[in-house]
Amino acid sequence: MDVVIIGAGIMGVTFANIAKTMDPNLNITIIERLDQAAGSNSSVFNNAGTGHEANCELNYTPVDEEVISVEKALTIHAQFNVAKQYWAYLVNQKIIDDPATFIHPTKHCTLVNEQSINLLHLRHKEMTSHHFFDDMQLSEDFDQIKEWIPLTMEGRSRDQKMAATLVDHGTDVNYESVTQQIAEHMVKEQGVRIEYSTHVKRVHKSPSGSWLVECLQGQEPVQFRADKLFVGAGGGAFPILKASHLPVGKRFSGFPVGGRFLLAKIDEETAKRYNAKTYGKAAVGAPPMSVPHLDLRAADGKHYLLFGPFATFSPILEKGRGLLEFLRMIHLHDIPNLLNVAKEHFPLVSYLFKETFKGESAMLATLDEFAPGLSKKFEWEIVQAGQRVQIIKDGDLQMGTEIIVSEDQSYGTLLGASPGASVSPEVMLRVVQQMFPKLSKKQESIEVFNEMFIESDLDKLIDDADRYRDVRQKIDKTLGIRG
Numbered sequence: 001m002d003v004v005i006i007g008a009g010i011m012g013v014t015f016a017n018i019a020k021t022m023d024p025n026l027n028i029t030i031i032e033r034l035d036q037a038a039g040s041n042s043s044v045f046n047n048a049g050t051g052h053e054a055n056c057e058l059n060y061t062p063v064d065e066e067v068i069s070v071e072k073a074l075t076i077h078a079q080f081n082v083a084k085q086y087w088a089y090l091v092n093q094k095i096i097d098d099p100a101t102f103i104h105p106t107k108h109c110t111l112v113n114e115q116s117i118n119l120l121h122l123r124h125k126e127m128t129s130h131h132f133f134d135d136m137q138l139s140e141d142f143d144q145i146k147e148w149i150p151l152t153m154e155g156r157s158r159d160q161k162m163a164a165t166l167v168d169h170g171t172d173v174n175y176e177s178v179t180q181q182i183a184e185h186m187v188k189e190q191g192v193r194i195e196y197s198t199h200v201k202r203v204h205k206s207p208s209g210s211w212l213v214e215c216l217q218g219q220e221p222v223q224f225r226a227d228k229l230f231v232g233a234g235g236g237a238f239p240i241l242k243a244s245h246l247p248v249g250k251r252f253s254g255f256p257v258g259g260r261f262l263l264a265k266i267d268e269e270t271a272k273r274y275n276a277k278t279y280g281k282a283a284v285g286a287p288p289m290s291v292p293h294l295d296l297r298a299a300d301g302k303h304y305l306l307f308g309p310f311a312t313f314s315p316i317l318e319k320g321r322g323l324l325e326f327l328r329m330i331h332l333h334d335i336p337n338l339l340n341v342a343k344e345h346f347p348l349v350s351y352l353f354k355e356t357f358k359g360e361s362a363m364l365a366t367l368d369e370f371a372p373g374l375s376k377k378f379e380w381e382i383v384q385a386g387q388r389v390q391i392i393k394d395g396d397l398q399m400g401t402e403i404i405v406s407e408d409q410s411y412g413t414l415l416g417a418s419p420g421a422s423v424s425p426e427v428m429l430r431v432v433q434q435m436f437p438k439l440s441k442k443q444e445s446i447e448v449f450n451e452m453f454i455e456s457d458l459d460k461l462i463d464d465a466d467r468y469r470d471v472r473q474k475i476d477k478t479l480g481i482r483g
């Protein structure tokens with residue numbers, strides 16, 4: 001069976017590897033417009049590299065009139081556990097020799113000021129009653145917080161009342177590195193083809209029922225045929241869905257949110273001393289993906305601090321692509337939906353416009369509010385991050401992701417952006433299962449599936465503390481996260 005995957009980011013590459021490992025007979029080709037894998041949103045500084053498992057992100061535990069909801073946090077934590085199972089499998093199989101090339105143990109902290117201390121206590125109380133978060137610590141003690149996350153406290157006056165939580169076994173993940181290592185393995189060992197520098201312009205179904213994928217390879221038009229087509233093209237998935245003529249495509253359009261970070265190189269000693277990702281509280285009117293955070297990042301043996309993101313309104317599908325491509329995606333029937341979103345989410349749109357024009361000094365001032373005095377301690381540069389294209393479905397703006405699989409299971413795609421690369425193996429596993437339902441019944445596929453995923457049932461991980469602890473202990477050890 002011929003399978004074509006559009007996009008060699010973490011989603012496309014993970015999809016390819018799971019499918020090919022479960023059925024070695026699949027003939028897989030990945031088509032990528034850039035000249036490398038993980039060159040777009042999955043590239044190391046195009047995202048923040050947080051292994052999102054809800055340890056520190058307040059937006060995963062929304063509060064409504066003093067009632068906190070932790071369901072989303074539990075799901076994301078379980079999804080990240082499944083991701084770690086898959087990455088541990090890659091290490092066990094020597095597909096990745098050294099987990100330290102892509103995953104690093106890092107403290108995950110939340111830091112809030114006086115206005116949100118009660119909220120943090122509420123969150124801590126609710127979360128520590130579940131086995132996922134039972135070792136989360138909370139402190140209001142200035143010196144204790146300073147010991148946990150020194151860079152955010154050293155320049156702060158002791159009069160400022162603050163509170164923080166700490167989970168000391170979170171992670172920083174280099175999604176570019178893990179993606180490239182899987183891609184290299186698939187090309188060398190699994191017979192997967194990757195066609196780089198090949199831009200998909202149009203897809204359509206032929207009368208015989210297969211998909212024809214029309215591309216430009218440089219200036220050369222080329223065409224690929226597929227029995228199954230998976231589109232993991234980030235923001236580029238929207239115009240391809242429209243071009244597919246699947247009726248469902250009419251229900252979707254995209255709302256682009258870009259981002260910038262402040263980035264500073266730091267020495268190893270500072271990295272060891274801080275070794276944390278500290279998340280704060282989003283400003284009023286800010287979208288959930290704008291929660292400010294100060295992250296230790298590791299890449300190619302060097303250490304960095306990353307602060308942001310500063311959201312931007314840039315009407316493009318992906319970093320590096322033009323406005324025209326975005327405008328071409330918009331069909332006449334999308335216009336009322338876009339206008340409706342602009343009207344209903346006016347505070348968000350005006351927030352994005354304001355943030356877009358924030359200059360360097362205003363960005364450094366925001367950093368100093370979060371970590372007083374830090375702007376002067378290091379040499380900061382502004383880096384353009386990746387581009388999220390949020391889903392507009394039937395006129396409603398959504399912040400999550402959506403899997404779409406056509407009725408005949410020949411076309412699958414992932415739209416939206418959150419919580420992103422962290423959950424890619426769990427999400428891609430679901431797409432593979434939906435597009436290749438027969439695989440779950442073949443004995444050889446089941447055996448290899450059980451090696452890849454020790455426990456992929458999210459409810460089981462959420463409800464069965466012993467099972468969860470057993471799985472976590474095995475995979476964290478393999479990945480070098482704890483003992």
Ligand SMILES: Cc1cc2nc3c(=O)[nH]c(=O)nc-3n(C[C@H](O)[C@H](O)[C@H](O)COP(=O)(O)OP(=O)(O)OC[C@H]3O[C@@H](n4cnc5c(N)ncnc54)[C@H](O)[C@@H]3O)c2cc1C
Binds near residue numbers: 423
């Ligand atoms: C500012 C920011 C911060 C983030 N922080 C985090 C974080 O801390 N933790 C986390 O887990 N996630 C984070 N994310 C989300 C994460 O980056 C994405 O979820 C993830 O990288 C998406 O992977 P992907 O493979 O879908 O997309 P991509 O990595 O963008 O891959 C899509 C690929 O498709 C290719 N493509 C597109 N169109 C075409 C076409 N027409 N023809 C051929 N190829 C095409 C592109 O070139 C690209 O290589 C963040 C995102 C942003 C923007």
